[in-house]
Every structure is written in structure tokens, then in C-alpha cells.
Amino acid sequence: MLAENEIKRVLVVTAHPDDADFGAAGTVALLGDRGVEVTYLLVTDGDAGGNERTLDNTGMAELRRTEQTAAAKAVGVTDLRFLGHSDGTVVPSLALRKDITRVIRQVRPDVVITHHPERNYQHIAPSHPDHRAVGGSTLDAVYPDARNPYAFPELLLEEGLEAWKVREVWLTGGSTPNHWTDITEVIDRKLAALQSHVSQVAHVEGFADFVKSRFAQWADQAGFGEGHYAEAFQIVPTA
Numbered sequence: 079m080l081a082e083n084e085i086k087r088v089l090v091v092t093a094h095p096d097d098a099d100f101g102a103a104g105t106v107a108l109l110g111d112r113g114v115e116v117t118y119l120l121v122t123d124g125d126a127g128g129n130e131r132t133l134d135n136t137g138m139a140e141l142r143r144t145e146q147t148a149a150a151k152a153v154g155v156t157d158l159r160f161l162g163h164s165d166g167t168v169v170p171s172l173a174l175r176k177d178i179t180r181v182i183r184q185v186r187p188d189v190v191i192t193h194h195p196e197r198n199y200q201h202i203a204p205s206h207p208d209h210r211a212v213g214g215s216t217l218d219a220v221y222p223d224a225r226n227p228y229a230f231p232e233l234l235l236e237e238g239l240e241a242w243k244v245r246e247v248w249l250t251g252g253s254t255p256n257h258w259t260d261i262t263e264v265i266d267r268k269l270a271a272l273q274s275h276v277s278q279v280a281h282v283e284g285f286a287d288f289v290k291s292r293f294a295q296w297a298d299q300a301g302f303g304e305g306h307y308a309e310a311f312q313i314v315p316t317a
């Protein structure tokens with residue numbers, strides 16, 4: 079695993095607004111506090127989200143971008159990029175790999191945080207098909223596309239984007255985590271980030287308690303002790 083001082087830039091690639099906040103906002107807050115530059119890349123605008131069952135989701139994409147921008151700010155992130163794919167329809171594809179490769183080459187991150195691409199059979203929610211597609215395509219973009227100048231050569235020839243080697247990928251939502259971040263000191267900022275997604279969580283009764291108990295469970299698994307909160311990752315060396 080990379081040492082703290084080897085991590086200067088981090089790119090978080092997620093399918094929907096709020097994914098980064100559930101999976102990694104506490105870790106992101108801690109990274110930002112020690113000067114790491116963090117960028118969020120969102121593949122969709124979450125335009126199939128929401129709880130008003132009117133089936134007219136006009137304006138939802140724009141609302142959710144605004145909510146994600148506020149959530150990012152709560153944990154110190156101001157660089158957000160949106161690919162604008164349609165929520166609920168993401169599949170692994172060369173087009174998606176190229177879009178993600180472009181941003182990896184622009185941002186040049188040491189670490190990429192994204193969804194685990196495999197289905198979690200212990201808990202269904204992290205395995206939304208969009209999550210698996212984004213996780214898989216992001217790993218493919220990390221290896222081999224972003225580091226191979228012959229992959230999508232137009233990125234180099236037309237956009238001047240040099241090959242870039244990401245050194246580690248941290249996967250969220252998998253069933254076999256091997257690293258836990260103690261986020262106790264920033265749990266309130268993670269909660270504020272999550273609560274910025276008003277259209278998604280404002281109606282959920284006991285939401286704060288739900289969040290705290292869920293991340294206390296990870297802390298328990300990590301052995302951090304009573305009163306602690308943690309986020310869990312599977313770290314994949316990709317150097």
C-alpha cells in the first residue's frame with residue numbers, strides 16, 4: 079500500500095451522485111485535510127433517482143448535480159466532472175473506458191477510488207449494475223488504457239494527453255475489504271455530505287442513525303473500538 083506522502087492526487091469515479099459520499103467521503107475529507115487534491119468524476123447525473131413517483135424526472139439531473147456539488151464541498155472537494163451518461167443504463171464499453179481514461183490522463187492521480195466491479199452476495203445495494211459497470215470500466219481504464227499510449231491514440235494525438243500510470247485502486251462496496259480508514263474525526267462532515275443529497279435522503283427517517291451504525295460496524299470489523307467509525311476498501315496495487 080502507498081505511504082501517505084506518496085499520495086498527492088486522488089480521482090474518485092462513481093456511477094451516481096451520493097455514491098462517493100456513502101463509500102468514501104470520510105476518507106476524502108481526511109485526504110483533503112492533509113493537502114491531497116481530490117477530483118470527483120460522475121458517470122451519470124442520477125436522473126433516475128428521486129422519490130416523487132411522478133415519472134417526470136425533468137430537472138432531476140440538474141438538481142442532483144447541484145446536490146453533489148454541495149456534498150463535495152462539505153468534504154473539501156471543488157473539482158467535479160460529469161460524463162452525463164443516463165442513470166440505470168451504464169454498461170462496460172470502450173466508449174466509457176475512453177471517457178474515464180481521458181480524465182485519468184487529465185488528473186494524473188496516484189490513487190483511483192471506485193466501485194467494486196463484482197457482485198456482493200452479502201449485501202445487494204453496492205452491486206447496482208451501474209456500479210459494477212463503472213467499477214469494471216474504471217479498472218480497465220487504469221490498466222491498460224490510461225498507461226498505454228497506443229490505447230485510444232487520439233487522446234494523445236488530438237488532445238495531447240500523455241499516458242499515465244495509476245499506482246493503486248481502492249474499491250468500495252466489495253465483500254472482501256482489506257483496508258479500513260478511521261473516519262471518526264470527520265463523521266459529521268461525511269454525514270453533512272450525505273445530507274446534501276436532499277432529494278434522496280431527506281425523507282428517510284432516522285437517516286443519521288442509520289449511517290452512523292453502518293460505519294460503526296466497519297470500525298468494529300477493523301478493530302478500531304467502541305465509538306469509532308470507518309470506511310472499508312479493497313486496495314488493488316496497479317503500479
Ligand SMILES: [Zn+2]
Nearest residue numbers: 093094097206
Ligand atoms: Zn449509486
